Amino acid sequence: MIYPWQQKLWQKLISYQQYGHAYLFHGAQGLGKSELIREFAYRLLCHNPGNVACSVCKSCKLLQANTHPDIFYLKPLEEGKEIGIDEVRKLILFLSKTANFAGYKVVIAEQIELLNRNSANALLKSLEEPAGKSILLLTTNQISSLLPTITSRCLKVACDYPSSAEINSYINEKHPDLTAEQIKDLIFLAEGSPLLISNLLENNILEQRAIFSNGLKQLFKAQINVLELGTTLQKIELLTIVNWAYDLVVRIFRYKVSQDEQGLGLADTAQVVKYLAGKNNYTDILKIEQWLLDIRNKVLRRANLNPQLLLEALLLQLCSLR
Numbered sequence: 001m002i003y004p005w006q007q008k009l010w011q012k013l014i015s016y017q018q019y020g021h022a023y024l025f026h027g028a029q030g031l032g033k034s035e036l037i038r039e040f041a042y043r044l045l046c047h048n049p050g051n052v053a054c055s056v057c058k059s060c061k062l063l064q065a066n067t068h069p070d071i072f073y074l075k076p077l078e079e080g081k082e083i084g085i086d087e088v089r090k091l092i093l094f095l096s097k098t099a100n101f102a103g104y105k106v107v108i109a110e111q112i113e114l115l116n117r118n119s120a121n122a123l124l125k126s127l128e129e130p131a132g133k134s135i136l137l138l139t140t141n142q143i144s145s146l147l148p149t150i151t152s153r154c155l156k157v158a159c160d161y162p163s164s165a166e167i168n169s170y171i172n173e174k175h176p177d178l179t180a181e182q183i184k185d186l187i188f189l190a191e192g193s194p195l196l197i198s199n200l201l202e203n204n205i206l207e208q209r210a211i212f213s214n215g216l217k218q219l220f221k222a223q224i225n226v227l228e229l230g231t232t233l234q235k236i237e238l239l240t241i242v243n244w245a246y247d248l249v250v251r252i253f254r255y256k257v258s259q260d261e262q263g264l265g266l267a268d269t270a271q272v273v274k275y276l277a278g279k280n281n282y283t284d285i286l287k288i289e290q291w292l293l294d295i296r297n298k299v300l301r302r303a304n305l306n307p308q309l310l311l312e313a314l315l316l317q318l319c320s321l322r
């Protein structure tokens with residue numbers, strides 16, 4: 001699958017007469033890197049490729065059946081866990097053998113930020129010493145967290161966000177029942193990553209957001225207290241709430257500095273942002289921004305936290321702005 005916003009990149013990728021040994025596709029989650037490198041791998045292995053793989057040759061058939069001997073997938077043994085040294089050793093063994101079809105051997109290694117130190121070092125050797133006609137296709141959502149020794153040995157391919165028109169037409173086509181306002185909110189909530197939007201919809205994100213923003217307004221008007229709102233918000237993932245709270249506070253600060261109406265974020269909290277920007281000084285806003293940033297990092301690192309207490313502490317911080 002090559003998404004409409006990837007067409008230009010795709011044409012560039014296949015236009016080269018010679019291929020590099022290792023490619024690193026980098027960009028945010030939800031932009032379709034996975035689908036793109038599979039198309040690229042299939043085309044590399046296809047016996048009769050056009051713009052894309054032919055889908056009828058022996059190689060394409062084997063790929064469809066998931067039994068092609070010349071492709072290797074490097075992934076963690078368990079979803080979300082790190083990629084261990086044993087997996088990389090299997091990859092090295094795969095690269096040491098000759099290809100079954102006398103063509104390329106292709107490795108697909110996604111989210112290589114999940115490599116631990118040992119497995120990253122082991123992979124490094126494969127990147128340094130290309131064995132035969134092999135091509136490694138790597139992806140990462142966090143290029144900044146990779147070892148420079150890894151990134152410097154790959155051809156870096158930036159996977160960009162779709163334009164506003166591209167993402168709008170994609171969502172429109174996929175979810176024709178959504179209103180323009182809902183699409184705008186969803187793009188904002190997915191931070192511009194089109195493929196995250198379907199996930200967000202499955203998780204009732206619009207309803208959750210309404211619970212969050214209505215709850216905050218009630219809290220600021222002292223219609224409910226921190227404990228009550230804390231209980232209501234328990235049904236929403238903690239990281240989502242921390243992200244929304246952090247975004248809100250950042251916008252309050254920015255609006256105070258710039259008075260820029262374009263930077264108010266989602267319409268449901270725009271008035272709150274304006275009001276709180278007028279009511280608070282820079283120091284107080286920054287203190288809460290910093291606090292939220294620390295909490296966000298702890299949640300991301302899955303530190304040992306009590307979600308209920310943390311949520312209440314977060315609401316108390318926000319309350320102090322009122």
Ligand SMILES: [Zn+2]
Nearest residue numbers: 046054057060
């Ligand atoms: Zn083919």
